[in-house]
Amino acid sequence: MRHALPLLLLTTLVGCAGNPPAEPVPPAKGGTGSAAAIPPTPGADRYSMARDTAPNHRPDTQHIREPEVRHEPRSRYGNHSPYMVFGQTYHVMASGEGYRADGIASWYGAKFHGHRTSSGEPYDMYQFSAAHRSLPLPSFARVTNLENGKSVVVRVNDRGPFHPDREIDLSWAAAHRLGIEQSGTGRVRVEVLTPSGPATVATTTPPRSSTAAAAPNAGMRAAVDSPPPPAELYLQVGAFSRPQTAQQLADRLVAQFSYPVAVRDSASDSALYRVWVGPFATEPLRENAHDQLYRSGYGEPLRVMP
Template structure:
C-alpha cells in the first residue's frame, strides 16, 4: 500500500514522523529511531504488508489502563509540512468519524513518536492529536467490526484520514486489502473500561456513547431550542449519552436521526475541550431511562450510556 512521505518535524522531540527522503517517495508514515524519535531513516522506500503474514486472529486486544504520558510526542502543538497541529489536553470524550489507513513493513522496528518501537503485529495506531499513549476503540462503519488499539504514534498527515492503524489492526478490522476504510474512533480511559466491564448491560462491542464525566457547565440545544440547562434541573435529571463529537455538525446529525426515527428529546451539551455531546432525556427514574436505552438499541443505534449532570 502506498502512502505519502512524512516531512521532518520542527521539533526533534515530537517525533511524529521519521526523517524520510521527502514527500514524493509514496509514503506518509509514523515511526522513528536513533536518540529522540524522528531522527532516523527507513530501510524501505515503499510500505508493504509484512512478508511473514502471522495469524493475528487470536491476538488479544489491548486492555485500557491509565498510563502516564510518554516523554516524547506530546507537545502542545507541532508542525508538519507547514501545518500546525494541536495535541489535546486529554483524551476523555473524544469521538470522530472518518477514514483510516494503515502502515506496516516499512516502519516495523522503527521508533514511533512516543519513542517505542513500532510493531506491525500489535494492535496500535497513530493519531494527530490524541495524547500519547491513548487507548481507543476503532469501529469499521462498513462491516461493524470493532477493536481496541493503543495510540502511540503521530499521523496520518492526509486531510482525509483521521487515524493510521498497524497492519494487524487493519487486518482485524477488515481494511487491509482496500487500504483505507470508514471508521469511528472513540477514546477509552482505564476508568471507563472498568466501569463498562462492571455493568453487564453494556456491550463490549461498538459504542457510540462514552461514559465520560459530563461537564459541570454546559450549553444545551433541544430540537430548535437553544439555552442553558439550569443547575437545579440538572441535579435531579437522568440522561443518556448517544455520542460525543469534536464538531457540532456531527453531533447535530446524530441528534436529527434520533429525533426523526424515535422522536426522543435530545440536547447537545457543549463542554470544555470543545466537545459536543448528544444527550437524550431527561428521565425521572432509572427504570424509565433503561427502557428508552433498550428501545434505542433495538432501533439499530449503538447503545447509549447513562449519564447524570
C-alpha cells in the same frame, strides 16, 4: 497517501528512524496499505523500504491479544503542543476522555516496522496500535469498522495521519482484524477508552444506512438526542429547515475532515436543523478548525456552545 517528512524539516520534526528527539515536536511517521499506488514520499530514504507493504508473514490476528486498557504516564516524547507538520499546526489534547469521532482509517506496515514511533517506542505492525494527531500518547481506543461492525482495541502511541480526510492510522494487525487491509482505508468510529469504564459518548454523525436514507429523521436521532459531552466548544456550519439538507452537509463534512460532526435540532426552534462540528477540547483547536472550514469554502462558521 503517507506522510513521512522531507529531510530538510529535520530541524523541526525528527523521523521515526533513529533516536527520539529531545522533545519539542513529535516525529511524523506513515504508511498505508495503498501506498504502493503513489510515488515514494519525499524523505522515504530514511527507511530501508521505498514503499509500504503488508508483512510477508501474515499471522492470524484473531489470536493477537488486545492491549489492556490501563493508566499509563504520558510518554516523554510526542506530547509537545502545539506542533507543526507541513505548515499545519496541531494541538495535543489535555485529555482524550470522552473523545469519539467517525472518519477514515488508513494503515501502515512493513516499511515502518521496528522504526521509532512519535512516543519513542519501536513500531510493531503485529500489535494493535495506532497513530492519531491529537490524542495524548499513550491513549486507548476502540476502533469499529462501520461497514462490517468489527472492532478492536488499540493503543495510540504515534502521530499521524497528517491528511485532512483521515481520522486514525492503524497498525497492520489492527487493519487486518477490522477487514480494511485490502482496501487500504475504511470508515471507522474511534472511541477513547479509560480504565474506569467504557468509552464515554459524544455526538457524531451516525453512519448512513438504507433505513436512514428512507427516514432522515430516524437516522439523525442518535446525534440529536445524545447528551452533550463535557467540552462545550463547537462550530455551527449551517442551519436548515429540511433535515435531509442538514444531513447532506454533515455527510460532506465527515467525508472531508476528521472532526466529529452532529445534526442538532433546537428545543426553542425545532423547525431548524443545525450542523455542528466539535466538540473541541480547547479554543485553539476550535480556531484551527474554523480557519480550515473557511478556507475549504464552507463560509464563516459560527462559534457556538450548547
